[in-house]
Amino acid sequence: MKLVRMKPGQGDVLLAEGDPEVAEDEERLIEEFRRQLDLGMWAAVPTADGPRHEATMVRDFSEIPEDTERVVFFPPAAGG
Amino acid sequence: MTLVVATSLIVLGALAVVAFGPALAERLKRRRTVRAAAAPPAYDPGRERRAETRARELLGSVVSQEEYAMYAELGFIAVAGGNGDQGYGYLLYPHRPIVAYDTRSGELLNEYCVGFPDRSEPAYSQRLPDADDVLAKWMSLRAGERELISVANMHVPGRQLDPGQVARDLIRLREWRGRRLDPIE
Numbered sequence: 001m002k003l004v005r006m007k008p009g010q011g012d013v014l015l016a017e018g019d020p021e022v023a024e025d026e027e028r029l030i031e032e033f034r035r036q037l038d039l040g041m042w043a044a045v046p047t048a049d050g051p052r053h054e055a056t057m058v059r060d061f062s063e064i065p066e067d068t069e070r071v072v073f074f075p076p077a078a079g080g
Numbered sequence: 081m082t083l084v085v086a087t088s089l090i091v092l093g094a095l096a097v098v099a100f101g102p103a104l105a106e107r108l109k110r111r112r113t114v115r116a117a118a119a120p121p122a123y124d125p126g127r128e129r130r131a132e133t134r135a136r137e138l139l140g141s142v143v144s145q146e147e148y149a150m151y152a153e154l155g156f157i158a159v160a161g162g163n164g165d166q167g168y169g170y171l172l173y174p175h176r177p178i179v180a181y182d183t184r185s186g187e188l189l190n191e192y193c194v195g196f197p198d199r200s201e202p203a204y205s206q207r208l209p210d211a212d213d214v215l216a217k218w219m220s221l222r223a224g225e226r227e228l229i230s231v232a233n234m235h236v237p238g239r240q241l242d243p244g245q246v247a248r249d250l251i252r253l254r255e256w257r258g259r260r261l262d263p264i265e
Contacts, residue, residue: 004138006212008198008205009127011134039200044219046142053144055219072142074216075200075208079233080177080193 001064003032005041005073015073020064033061033071041073128209135211143218150256157214158253159221171249172217174210177240178232186250191239192232 003015016032018025037043037059044055045068058064064071140148147157161168161180168189171179177191196216197206208216220228237243 006135006138006196006198006208006216007131008207008209009131011131011209011212012138041200042220044223046219048144051144051146053142053147053222055142055222057220057223072138072215072219074212074219075196075198075206077194077196077216077220077228077231079231080195 001029001068002070003029003036003073004070005036006075012072030061036073040076042076044072044074046070046072131209132211135209135215139211139215142215146260147218149260150253151211151214154249154252154256156249157218159218161225170221171246172214172221173241174213175207177235178217178221179237179241179246181246181250186247188237188243188246191235191237191241192229193235193240194228194232 001020002017004012005015007013015036016029018029020026020029033043043058045058045064047054047056047065056065058071136152139151143151143157147159151157155173157172159170159172160166160183161170167183168180169183170192171181173179175195177193179191180189181187182189194217196208196213198204198208199206207213217228237246
C-alpha cells in the first residue's frame with residue numbers, strides 16, 4: 001500500500017509505502033495516516049470496477065478496504 | 081574599590097559565558113535553522129510544469145481512460161450527478177467553480193465555488209497543480225456528492241464562469257464524445 005499526498009508545486013508525493021500485513025509496516029502506515037489527518041487532510045481510496053471508477057473517503061485506517069493499493073491525501077474542500 | 085567591582089564583574093561575566101554560552105549558541109543556531117527551513121523556495125519556472133506533469137499521471141491512474149482523455153483534450157472532466165441517470169451532471173474545471181448542468185437540455189443549473197487550498201505549509205503556495213485540483217473535485221464528488229456540495233458556495237450560473245463559454249464547452253464535449261464513438265467521422 002502506498003500513501004501519497006497532493007502538494008502545491010510538487011504534484012503527488014509518496015509519504016509511506018508498505019505491506020499492511022506486516023506489523024512493522026502497518027505501524028508506520030497507521031502513524032503516517034494519522035499524521036496526515038491531524039494536518040487536516042482528507043483521505044480517499046480510489047477504486048475501479050471495470051470501466052467505472054470510484055473513490056471512497058476514509059477517516060480511519062481501519063476503514064481502508066483490503067487490497068487497497070493507494071490512499072490519496074489532499075487538502076479539505078473549502079467554499080470559494 | 082573600583083578594581084574589586086570591575087574584577088567581580090569580569091568574573092561574573094566569565095561564569096555566565098561558561099554557564100549559559102552553549103545554551104545560547106544552540107538557541108541561536110536553532111533559530112537560524114528554523115528561519116532557513118521556513119524560507120520559501122527559490123523561484124523555479126519549471127516547477128509548476130513538473131508538478132502538473134506528476135499530477136496528470138496521478139489523475140490518469142485514478143479516473144477512467146475516457147475521463148483522463150477528456151481532461152487532456154478539453155481541459156475539464158464531465159461527471160454524471162447522483163447515481164448517473166438523474167439527468168444532471170457536473171463540469172470539473174481546474175481552479176474554477178464546479179458547474180452543474182442538465183444533461184438533456186444542456187441548461188446550466190448552478191455554480192459551486194469550492195477549492196482545496198493547502199494551508200499546512202504557509203511558506204509555500206496553497207494552490208494545487210491543475211490536474212490535482214480536478215482530481216480532488218472528482219474524488220470528493222464520487223465519494224460524497226452531498227458533502228462536497230454542502231461545503232461549496234452555490235451561485236447562479238455566470239457568477240465566475242462565462243455561461244457562453246460553458247455552453248460552448250458542452251457542445252465541444254458532445255462533439256468529442258461523438259468522435260470517440262464514431263472515430264471514422
